[in-house]
Amino acid sequence: MLLSALVAACAVLAQWVLMVPPLYFDPYYVWEAARRWPDIPLDQWPFNEVPHQVTRIGLVLPARLAMEVFGEGQAAYFVISAVGGCLFFVGCYLVVRSLFGDLAGVASALLLVVHPFFTITNPFGHEITWSTGVMLPDMPGAGLFAIGMAALVTASRRTGRAQTRLLLAAGLFMGSSFLVREFLAFLFLPIPVYLWLLRIPWRRNLVVAAPMAGVLAFNLVHNALVWGNPMAGLRSAAGHGGEPNEPVTRPWAAGSFVRAMADWHWLGTIFLVALGLAVVGWAVTRDRRLALVLVWFLALWAPITLLSGVLDPHDISLRGWLLRYWFSVLPALLAGGFGAIVLLVRRLAADGAARDWVQVVAVALAWALVGAYAVTAVRAVPDLPRDRAWNELRVWLKGRDDIPVIWADRRLAQTMTFYTRSMWGDVQWHGRIHHFQHVVPALPEGAYQAPMLYTRWRGMELQIAGGYRPSPRDGWRLLWRSSDGVLEIWDHSGRYR
Secondary structure: OHHHHHHHHHHHHHHHHHOOOOOOOHHHHHHHHHHHOOOOOOOOOOOOOOHHHHOOHHHHHHHHHHHHHHOOOHHHHHHHHHHHHHHHHHHHHHHHHHHHOHHHHHHHHHHHHHOHHHOOOOOOOOOOOOOOOOOOOHHHHHHHHHHHHHHHHHHOOOOHHHHHHHHHHHHHHHHHHHHHOHHHHHHHOOHHHHHHHOOOOHHHHHHHHHHHHHHHHHHHHHHHHHHOOOOHHHHHHHOOOEOOOOOOOHHHHHOHHHHHHHHOOHHHHHHHHHHHHHHHHHHHHOOHHHHHHHHHHHHHHHHHHHHHHHOOOOOEOOOOOOHHHHHHHHHHHHHHHHHHHHHHHHHHHOOHHHHHHHHHHHHHHHHHHHHHHHHHHHOOOOOOOOOHHHHHHHHHHOOOOOOOEEEEEHHHHHHHHHHOEOOOOOEOOOOEEEEEOOOOOOOOHHHHOOOEEEOOOOOOOOOHHHOOOOOHHHOOEEEEEOOOOOOEEEEOOOOOO
């Protein structure tokens, strides 16, 4: 419990250090659904376009609860994001610990906390991975499933009522992960294999299944009451996807996992190495724990890869090249990598003559790798902008009754809604935000008649109106700029100061 609390504290500290502003599109739609629950109009924008976000009640309902406690402001958003991060990192620690001990568990969790996959999250500085500090289903869903697997592994070392309690907990956490991320149901299919590898009696599958069935029943009843259709969540998940924006080939789709690990940041190759170690370790030792994590990985790899374009390149249900789709197997890969190292070193050290030098070399190499990794990972953090620019905008807007309207592209407009309020949700600027699609070829006429919020987008994000940038040469006047230069407000009308 103490080590779990330590990992959770590290997760919250990392989120505070990063302090990502509430992001647009998917996180914003989840937030809006939570704010309006239970009156969520699935036939109105934006919910008619993104129903799969809205129907994830494992994220929507906790967000609504946070709003009731902390208000409809940034504080509630931060709390839900922090809970998701804690579930993920603590889940990783618990499952690796249950398989290979505390040292491997803590090392795995802390490796993830500082990995660039979980620190490069602010779109105003870099291409981002949508992870720590972002209210999305991937981290909490993966964390809940990992905690369920940890309970399952621990149950294999118990008997009687103690085992029953742990199996019930495993079913509850696994079932709850489905309410957060639907495609994690693919990981449920090999549950009988998990139990077989852990040497848990076959009939105990029913104990695991009972709370999972209860979670599903709750989901169906909720959907029937709120949307009038018990299958609303499953239907929205099944209808997600379609024709890809860019051409996809079957070989390209087949390599989705490798690209997701290697393309976002070169340190992602750690997970490819961990997978290779797990395979080698199992081939040499035939250890059932390594077989378990490999089955876990394959249970998600196969369907995501198939649905990313291998089955039909013209109908993409899941985009396997997106890193966050693989969060739920990262604990398995780290367990396999660390576990393989532990087992192989033990085998080498079993030779009495070689034991001492093997242990010395292993410890020295481990510390060298930890130091090099930590330095490389942490160096990616300082140049990331926190939400300082947005907080400065909040201060500048407070009480500005002379500005009734501000225009912004839709992404900026959605994030800006948080900064027209205090941290606790109290309205501080009573004006209106008018938004436009960032892909429009030219700014709408209204943007020339009122102040406009502007930023130069980084990473893969498209620039506003094909790269349009306000300039004094074109009649624009700068009203305000954040101290770090991330955000600006320009006026073309000449009526505002």
